Amino acid sequence: xxxxxxxxxxxxxxxxxxxxxxxxxxEQLNLIGIRVVQITSIADRREQILTTLxxxxxxxxxxLISGGLGPTRDDITKNTLCEYFGTRLVFNQEAFDNIVxxxxxxxxxxxxxxxxxxxxxxxxxxxxxxxxxxxxxxxEEKGTIYVSMPGxxxxxxxxxxDHVLPRLAKINGQKIIHRTILTHGVGESFLAxxxxxxxxxxxxxxxxxxxxxxxxxRLRITGTxxxxxxxxxxxxxxxxxxxxxxxxxxxxxxxxxxxxxxxxLLKEHGYTLATAExxxxxxxxxxxTGHAGSSEFFKGAVVAYSNEIKENILGVSEDTLxxxxxxxxxxxxxxxxxxxxxxxxxxxxxxxxxAGPGGGTAEKPVGTTWISVLSPKGAETRMFxxxxxxxxxxxxxxxxxxxxxxKQLI
Amino acid sequence: xxxxxxxxxxxxxxxxxxxxxxxxxxEQLNLIGIRVVQITSIADRREQILTTLxxxxxxxxxxLISGGLGPTRDDITKNTLCEYFGTRLVFNQEAFDNIVxxxxxxxxxxxxxxxxxxxxxxxxxxxxxxxxxxxxxxxEEKGTIYVSMPGxxxxxxxxxxDHVLPRLAKINGQKIIHRTILTHGVGESFLAxxxxxxxxxxxxxxxxxxxxxxxxxRLRITGTxxxxxxxxxxxxxxxxxxxxxxxxxxxxxxxxxxxxxxxxLLKEHGYTLATAExxxxxxxxxxxTGHAGSSEFFKGAVVAYSNEIKENILGVSEDTLxxxxxxxxxxxxxxxxxxxxxxxxxxxxxxxxxAGPGGGTAEKPVGTTWISVLSPKGAETRMFxxxxxxxxxxxxxxxxxxxxxxKQLI
Numbered sequence: 144x145x146x147x148x149x150x151x152x153x154x155x156x157x158x159x160x161x162x163x164x165x166x167x168x169x170e171q172l173n174l175i176g177i178r179v180v181q182i183t184s185i186a187d188r189r190e191q192i193l194t195t196l197x198x199x200x201x202x203x204x205x206x207l208i209s210g211g212l213g214p215t216r217d218d219i220t221k222n223t224l225c226e227y228f229g230t231r232l233v234f235n236q237e238a239f240d241n242i243v244x245x246x247x248x249x250x251x252x253x254x255x256x257x258x259x260x261x262x263x264x265x266x267x268x269x270x271x272x273x274x275x276x277x278x279x280x281x282x283e284e285k286g287t288i289y290v291s292m293p294g295x296x297x298x299x300x301x302x303x304x305d306h307v308l309p310r311l312a313k314i315n316g317q318k319i320i321h322r323t324i325l326t327h328g329v330g331e332s333f334l335a336x337x338x339x340x341x342x343x344x345x346x347x348x349x350x351x352x353x354x355x356x357x358x359x360x361r362l363r364i365t366g367t368x369x370x371x372x373x374x375x376x377x378x379x380x381x382x383x384x385x386x387x388x389x390x391x392x393x394x395x396x397x398x399x400x401x402x403x404x405x406x407x408l409l410k411e412h413g414y415t416l417a418t419a420e421x422x423x424x425x426x427x428x429x430x431x432t433g434h435a436g437s438s439e440f441f442k443g444a445v446v447a448y449s450n451e452i453k454e455n456i457l458g459v460s461e462d463t464l465x466x467x468x469x470x471x472x473x474x475x476x477x478x479x480x481x482x483x484x485x486x487x488x489x490x491x492x493x494x495x496x497x498a499g500p501g502g503g504t505a506e507k508p509v510g511t512t513w514i515s516v517l518s519p520k521g522a523e524t525r526m527f528x529x530x531x532x533x534x535x536x537x538x539x540x541x542x543x544x545x546x547x548x549x550k551q552l553i
Numbered sequence: 554x555x556x557x558x559x560x561x562x563x564x565x566x567x568x569x570x571x572x573x574x575x576x577x578x579x580e581q582l583n584l585i586g587i588r589v590v591q592i593t594s595i596a597d598r599r600e601q602i603l604t605t606l607x608x609x610x611x612x613x614x615x616x617l618i619s620g621g622l623g624p625t626r627d628d629i630t631k632n633t634l635c636e637y638f639g640t641r642l643v644f645n646q647e648a649f650d651n652i653v654x655x656x657x658x659x660x661x662x663x664x665x666x667x668x669x670x671x672x673x674x675x676x677x678x679x680x681x682x683x684x685x686x687x688x689x690x691x692x693e694e695k696g697t698i699y700v701s702m703p704g705x706x707x708x709x710x711x712x713x714x715d716h717v718l719p720r721l722a723k724i725n726g727q728k729i730i731h732r733t734i735l736t737h738g739v740g741e742s743f744l745a746x747x748x749x750x751x752x753x754x755x756x757x758x759x760x761x762x763x764x765x766x767x768x769x770x771r772l773r774i775t776g777t778x779x780x781x782x783x784x785x786x787x788x789x790x791x792x793x794x795x796x797x798x799x800x801x802x803x804x805x806x807x808x809x810x811x812x813x814x815x816x817x818l819l820k821e822h823g824y825t826l827a828t829a830e831x832x833x834x835x836x837x838x839x840x841x842t843g844h845a846g847s848s849e850f851f852k853g854a855v856v857a858y859s860n861e862i863k864e865n866i867l868g869v870s871e872d873t874l875x876x877x878x879x880x881x882x883x884x885x886x887x888x889x890x891x892x893x894x895x896x897x898x899x900x901x902x903x904x905x906x907x908a909g910p911g912g913g914t915a916e917k918p919v920g921t922t923w924i925s926v927l928s929p930k931g932a933e934t935r936m937f938x939x940x941x942x943x944x945x946x947x948x949x950x951x952x953x954x955x956x957x958x959x960k961q962l963i
Binding site: 155157158159160161163165167168169170171172173178179180181182183184185186191195198321323330331332333335336342350351352353354355363365420422423424425426427428429431432433435436438441442443444445446447448449451452455456485486487498499500501502508510528529530531532533534535537 | 563623
């Protein structure tokens with residue numbers, strides 16, 4: 144079954160609000176095997192709503208509509224739906240009781256404007272919105288299902304979870320399975336060349352997509368079919384083959400992040416970690432401490448942005464700094480050793496590089512980055528050459544450093 | 554002039570990626586007086602791309618297309634555009650030189666797949682993408698402008714800023730002026746009550762929008778008219794009145810960030826800074842070092858996630874920690890004093906709090922955060938009570954700490 148999503152609201156078209164509802168709805172529909180073929184964002188305008196509904200109904204059997212159900216004059220979706228379906232608004236006692244309940248909780252008085260929210264199109268099946276005053280509306284006409292919901296994300300998500308998804312899952316038969324494999328340290332085109340034969344071997348109902356981010360390429364395998372178990376087995380088989388071709392690049396799957404994968408390994412080993420960061424400026428510490436539970440293994444960091452700190456706090460020798468420079472194998476190794484010594488940790492990450500845009504030389508251009516990683520499982524110090532963009536260099540250095548630690552721990 | 558945005562990519566339709574490009578483009582188009590009438594997200598499918606282009610061209614004079622320009626086989630936008638415009642791919646030396654330059658920087662070898670990215674539709678004007686290998690493409694046909702750009706946000710934003718927006722601004726006549734005033738430390742509804750009379754005094758062609766983010770509310774004043782100078786003067790006048798009402802909350806304007814405002818003040822005073830971070834976990838250091846030139850004044854940070862580090866590296870006394878706890882006025886003040894002493898800096902920020910979701914007690918619930926700021930202009934230690942969400946607590950603590958330093962320096 145095909146679905147379309149229509150989001151209504153001027154705020155979307157002036158860029159004031161990012162349309163996160165669509166991605167959430169699309170993900171949820173996919174999980175129950177419904178493919179979204181188009182997402183359309185339009186203004187709170189009668190003619191545009193009517194045209195868009197008509198066009199969508201020619202492509203999809205399910206149309207989910209969000210937004211435009213507020214109590215104010217600029218929200219015209221409900222009246223426009225009445226016009227589209229040739230029906231009229233009638234007072235709905237259940238919807239009104241819900242408004243009374245919500246207003247009681249909040250201690251508000253009900254105004255005529257609120258009362259009008261309990262008037263719903265006669266031909267729809269109302270869906271109770273426990274989180275807000277605008278009810279959901281389920282219409283069926285000429286074999287197409289239309290569902291209208293408010294645009295407030297948690298109200299929409301409540302309605303989808305409580306009413307819309309269970310109903311749609313029952314109606315639909317077809318299954319779609321995704322598996323996303325995360326790679327680091329390899330460019331999209333190099334990866335494509337490396338797995339070309341494997342990609343060519345995929346049957347028609349299994350497709351591959353490359354989703355690149357700075358430092359990371361996600362490989363999404365998507366299969367469609369009617370037997371969920373069979374499809375899962377088939378995708379697992381192809382994924383296993385992929386693992387065999389590029390084991391060195393794969394660090395996780397799905398919603399994994401590099402820092403979470405490393406955090407999990409550290410906890411499994413019972414190891415502690417601290418970082419000594421120059422060019423990454425605390426970003427690695429921030430990535431790790433962004434997650435609950437990091438205090439179990441993460442003891443802290445020194446951001447050594449000046450040579451003075453590298454010497455005084457981390458104990459990098461003055462000789463090393465003056466002879467080899469702050470961005471060198473010797474300095475970054477002494478930073479890592481210093482953090483192990485002073486922070487009494489099992490594992491250490493040290494990074495020193497030229498993030499840019501200034502500071503590059505012919506010998507050490509912007510992007511030059513030295514990383515040293517020490518753990519009970521190994522010690523490695525390596526140079527990387529990233530690009531010219533400061534933010535991305537910081538991101539890529541952090542990922543590369545964490546990946547070095549990951550490889551020592553597995 | 555009307556514009557439509559078309560974003561292409563299966564990842565949008567399965568909800569794997571939230572379409573942030575559309576909101577950004579819509580906002581930018583609005584700034585130069587171009588109205589977006591529809592945003593459409595579709596799959597990497599030839600027929601759907603062709604149909605969507607045709608439909609969009611019946612509603613808008615400007616069509617911006619993002620996505621589907623990668624080097625891999627699933628990206629079919631370029632070939633489909635050739636079909637739509639009845640043109641063919643030809644090798645473009647300039648685009649190839651750009652790829653060679655980018656690959657040289659990264660130390661990669663160019664594969665045939667990369668070379669194919671330098672083949673562009675004959676009828677387009679290529680737009681150089683300094684941030685990536687896929688060039689932008691500008692088409693004009695039957696009075697409609699079509700621009701195709703890669704979907705990677707920073708590549709798209711670079712192309713828009715360098716090429717597309719300046720060209721479109723020249724073509725369009727109507728002026729829209731925005732001025733965005735940034736506030737910190739005050740909630741949206743409290744702010745609305747405070748500036749109600751001012752808001753009511755705005756004429757019809759000048760509008761106000763509240764754009765809240767965690768810890769920050771942006772107030773965007775938008776005026777429309779034909780005389781740019783007159784409009785600017787009028788908006789400046791209203792902005793000045795707003796400054797007079799809420800001076801204590803305003804920290805900047807437009808693209809300012811709290812860390813950049815503070816960085817500028819530090820440079821002006823010739824002061825150095827270091828941070829001692831517990832619950833913010835290096836996030837303040839990361840915010841500051843994310844910007845070029847921060848090494849001029851930022852000497853470093855200690856992320857003291859364990860008490861051991863607070864004692865050994867920062868010199869917080871064991872008595873203080875055992876008597877008052879890690880999240881206390883006394884500890885955070887000693888952290889700030891310790892960082893001044895060890896890092897030899899003029900200014901220090903120290904933060905210790907309970908970011909959550911665990912670790913809260915009845916006396917110190919999740920969100921409790923102590924911040925101490927020392928500078929040659931003052932010394933202040935304060936407690937804040939943020940919310941329950943870890944990521945937002947980290948963000949709000951960092952903003953509050955930087956704002957305390959800002960207030961000392963102005």
